[in-house]
Amino acid sequence: MDTARSISVLESLVGFDTTSRNSNLALIGWVEAYLDRLGVAHARVPDETGTKANLIATIGNADVPGYILSGHTDVVPVDGQNWSSDPFRLAQRDGRLYGRGATDMKGFVACCLAAVPDMLARKLKQPIHLAFSYDEEVGCIGVRGIIDRLRDWPVKPVACFVGEPTCMQVVIGHKAKRSVQATVRGRTCHSSLAPLGVNAVEFAARVIDAVEFAARVIVKVRDIAERLVREGPRDPLYDVPHSTGHTGLVHGGSALNIVPDLCTFEYEFRTIAADDPDALAREVESYARDVLEPQMKAVAPEAGITLRDRSSFPGLDTAPSSDIVGLSRAFAGRNDLAKVAFGTEAGGYAADGIASVVVGPGSIDQAHKADEFIAVSELEKCGVFIDRLIDHCSS
Numbered sequence: 001m002d003t004a005r006s007i008s009v010l011e012s013l014v015g016f017d018t019t020s021r022n023s024n025l026a027l028i029g030w031v032e033a034y035l036d037r038l039g040v041a042h043a044r045v046p047d048e049t050g051t052k053a054n055l056i057a058t059i060g061n062a063d064v065p066g067y068i069l070s071g072h073t074d075v076v077p078v079d080g081q082n083w084s085s086d087p088f089r090l091a092q093r094d095g096r097l098y099g100r101g102a103t104d105m106k107g108f109v110a111c112c113l114a115a116v117p118d119m120l121a122r123k124l125k126q127p128i129h130l131a132f133s134y135d136e137e138v139g140c141i142g143v144r145g146i147i148d149r150l151r152d153w154p155v156k157p158v159a160c161f162v163g164e165p166t167c168m169q170v171v172i173g174h175k176a177k178r179s180v181q182a183t184v185r186g187r188t189c190h191s192s193l194a195p196l197g198v199n200a201v202e203f204a205a206r207v208i209d210a211v212e213f214a215a216r217v218i219v220k221v222r223d224i225a226e227r228l229v230r231e232g233p234r235d236p237l238y239d240v241p242h243s244t245g246h247t248g249l250v251h252g253g254s255a256l257n258i259v260p261d262l263c264t265f266e267y268e269f270r271t272i273a274a275d276d277p278d279a280l281a282r283e284v285e286s287y288a289r290d291v292l293e294p295q296m297k298a299v300a301p302e303a304g305i306t307l308r309d310r311s312s313f314p315g316l317d318t319a320p321s322s323d324i325v326g327l328s329r330a331f332a333g334r335n336d337l338a339k340v341a342f343g344t345e346a347g348g349y350a351a352d353g354i355a356s357v358v359v360g361p362g363s364i365d366q367a368h369k370a371d372e373f374i375a376v377s378e379l380e381k382c383g384v385f386i387d388r389l390i391d392h393c394s395s
C-alpha cells in the first residue's frame with residue numbers, strides 16, 4: 001500500500017464539505033473520475049431528492065462472492081467548533097493529518113481508493129466491492145439504498161468490513177438504537193382554571209406540576225431504563241454492559257399562567273443483542289396508549305399522544321468464531337475483539353445476512369471534535385489490512 005497515495009486521496013476528500021446537510025455529489029463525482037481513470041466501473045445509488053448519492057464499485061470478477069469495504073462520505077458539522085486550521089483543508093502536523101472527516105471516516109475511504117491500483121494489478125479471484133454512502137451521521141440512512149441494491153445481485157458478498165475508526169481493532173458488536181418522538185396534546189386554559197384542562201405537561205410530572213402528563217411517559221422510559229440496569233441481560237464486551245434508555249429533548253408550555261396544550265419530547269433505547277429495542281418501545285407505547293390516553297380522552301376528546309419513529313438502526317453481534325472474524329484478526333494482525341458504544345452501518349449489512357465487522361483506522365476519540373485528526377501510522381496499518389485482504393482475494 002502506498003501511504004502517500006492514501007494521504008493525497010484523503011486531501012482531496014477532506015476538501016469537499018460533505019456535512020450531512022449538504023449534497024455529497026461533488027465528492028462522489030471526484031471518486032467516479034478517479035475510478036474512471038483506473039478503468040473501474042461504478043454505479044450511483046441516488047437518494048430521492050437527487051442531491052445525494054451512494055457509490056458502489058467492484059474490482060475483480062463479480063460472478064464470485066467477494067468482500068465489501070464500506071464507508072460513509074458525510075461528516076458532522078463544524079459549527080461552533082474552534083479549529084486551529086481550516087477543517088476542510090487537510091493539514092499535516094507531527095505525524096497527524098487534521099481535517100473534518102480525517103478519522104470519521106474519510107481516512108478509511110482514502111485507503112480503499114488508494115488500494116484500487118494494487119487490486120487491479122493483482123487480478124483478484126474474489127472481488128472487492130467499494131460501497132460509499134451518504135447520510136450515515138444522521139441515522140445510517142444512505143446505506144439502506146446500498147443494501148437494497150445488493151439484494152438484486154445474483155451473487156451475494158461473503159462479508160463486509162465497515163471502516164469506522166477502531167484503531168484497526170476488530171469490532172464484532174454494537175448496540176441497536178430505537179428512538180421515538182412523542183407529542184402530547186391536551187386542552188388549554190388559564191392556569192387559574194387548571195382543573196378544567198387536561199394539562200399536557202402537568203398531568204405527569206410529580207416534581208414540577210406544570211409538566212405532568214408527558215413526564216409520566218418519561219418516567220415510564222426511566223423505569224424501564226432502571227430495570228435494564230438492575231436486572232437486564234449483560235454483555236461484558238461493552239463498556240456499558242447492559243441496554244439503556246433515556247429521554248433527551250423536552251418542549252412544552254409557553255407561560256406559567258397557561259395550561260400547556262402541547263408537549264413534545266424524544267426518547268431512545270440502545271440495546272445489546274439480548275434485548276429487543278422494538279419490544280421496549282412497545283412497552284412505552286402500550287402504557288401511553290392503554291393507560292394514559294383513555295384518562296385524557298375522558299376529559300378532552302381531542303387530547304392524546306402521538307408516537308413517531310425518529311430514527312433506528314439494527315445492532316451488530318457477529319460470532320467471534322465466524323470466518324469473517326478469523327480473517328479480520330489475521331488481516332489486522334491482532335487477536336483482541338471489542339464491542340463499541342456507537343452505531344454503524346455494519347448492523348444494517350448484518351441484518352440483511354452479510355457477515356460484518358467494524359475495523360478501520362483512527363480513533364473514535366477524535367471523531368466529531370474540533371481538530372479531528374488521523375495519525376499517518378493509522379493509515380499505514382489500514383494499508384496493511386487491505387494488502388492482506390488483496391492477498392487473500394488473489395490466492
Ligand SMILES: [Zn+2]
Pocket residue numbers: 072104105136164165
Ligand atoms: Zn462514522
